[in-house]
Amino acid sequence: MSLPKVRVPYLLLFPGFAFLFTFFILPIVNLAQTSTQTPIAGGDTGEYEQTFAFSNYIQAFVDNKEQFARSFVFATFSTLLALLIAYPLAYAIAFKSGKFKNILLVLVVAPFFTSFLLRTIAWKQILGEEGFVVPGLRSLHIISQQTTLTSTSFAVVAGMTYNFLPFMTLPLYASLERIDPRTIEAAGDLYANGITAFRRVTMPLSLPGVVAGTLLTFIPAAGDYVNAAILGSPTSKMVGNVIESRYFKIVDYPTAAALSFTLMATILVLVTLYIRKVGTEELV
């Protein structure tokens, strides 16, 4: 009952392909079809017919360009913040943690033991009037007595930074950990002080981790709506919130689908440009 050798790889790939086909290709095709539909004249709410109305895309974008822009601005900010926080953290875990390395790595992943929603709601508490952040900042006169932090863009960016931090930390750690400490010693031996050694050796060698981490943070952040829904206000809505309300509340499927495709395409273009620019293929 031995199988011809050629068929084995295909057999092994089959479950994966079947899964992708059923749960990715088919829904995408369905979504694409939906995006160009228009309401049936005289039909009920939520009844649409295919009319190849590509104008849906323009209409959807024009109506929501503010939310679109906000999505990418918020995602950029939280990605940069996460990078600033995660790099020193990953560096410390990779090079300075000694026997605590594994414990620290578990702590990085520990938030995943709680639900994403719950953690985001917790931030509402942290940044709320009863939390310690607002009264603390007020007593230090960093913010005025009237200023609140909940329902602000700040809260949304803070929540996203927090939620996506592990996705930034882990790839950074992985690439820093791979660096042979002797190459850093060699930089010092070759007249590079600490800062130069970091800039010329450690940083370039960790670049694959930076690229992976920023992508893993930026992509879900750009499409996120939970943080904006829980921590934001109507004036800090992101495109994800629009898609959500069009789909589930207004039952305007074509607009939601068109927005989804536009978001995907934009992310794809940005990511391609980013990878071209940073040039990861140069790095082994």
Next chain:
Amino acid sequence: MASEAINARGDLRLTRITKSYGDFTAVDDLTLTIPKGSFFALLGPSGCGKTTTLRMVAGLEEPTVGSIHLGETDITTTRPYQRPINTVFQNYALFPHLTIFENIAFGLRRRGIKDVNEQVEKVLNLVELPHLAQRKPTQLSGGQQQRIALARAIVNRPALLLLDEPLGALDLKLRRQMQIELKWIQREVGLTFVHVTHDQEEAMTMADTIAVMNEGKIEQMGTPADLYDNPETAFVANFLGQSNLIKGRIDGTDGENLVVDLYGQKISMPKKRSHAIDSSLYAGIRPEKFRITLVGTPVRGNTLTGGRIEDVSYIGVSTQYVVAMPWGQEVMVFEQNDDGVPPFDKGDEVVISWEPNFTFGLRGDEDIEAGTEVNPEELEGE
């Protein structure tokens, strides 16, 4: 301070250096002078403290006690990047993201030298790899990476070049070739090389002076010939090549010679080659210094009778005999195969003899196994 240290030149002096890690003393009260321009080897088994010593000279570790001077400048606490010292690391530690050219130019650029082309090309020619300038380190073979690591260090013309087991990762044939090449390059560039190794053959091939280290201390220092011909301790006698150490007692003197009793047989040896502190001593004779003759053949020099051939191994250039002596000890004898087939068979009754001047004397309280249990080929790094 920084600019002063970077221009320091002269002999390297380690004064009473100790390095401890908790309860463990890696380097124990070490004092050492390495003259400018020499090819100096620190030789010892794994864990003897030689790499720690090297790292303290490089500035990668700080001594617990003691001072390090380069010429007149105290560099004990100088940061590595402010020392005029470069290292060829054990596994080369080339920068994987930079081309070979940029790897070599790294040190020059850090010192603010703008026009690096000429110097980089010159050193690439010296190591005979000019065609690899635009490659990445991972595209190079081990031997090529080794040469680039060397080029990256010597392009800076440091006061001191440190080599940490530089040939450890190469196969035997390439290692032999690189030994000769390194020696040639050292003469060509005229820099001080400090070479750390556990491979006694490597140290003997390349170095002018060898310091044999054991347990954080220097056992003996001298030229390769000094160390081999007249080891002062059992560790050196066993770690550098092989030795036959036979227990004896000093019976008296005869002019410049000592008369030594080895299990009832009298031999003589030069007084100045004895390191014994009392009348008990071990007489040391290298296996190739022994001659074997059948009982009844006339011999000259020191003789020991009553031997019987236990084992014969023919290894081409020489034949190695194990000879059982009447007091139960087995001695090693290497005979050159310059006169045809091996003339002795297992079981032959023989006399062994040697020139008295080849004998060396060790203290009678030495551990004669010291240095033998270490198989340098099996231990990579520390």
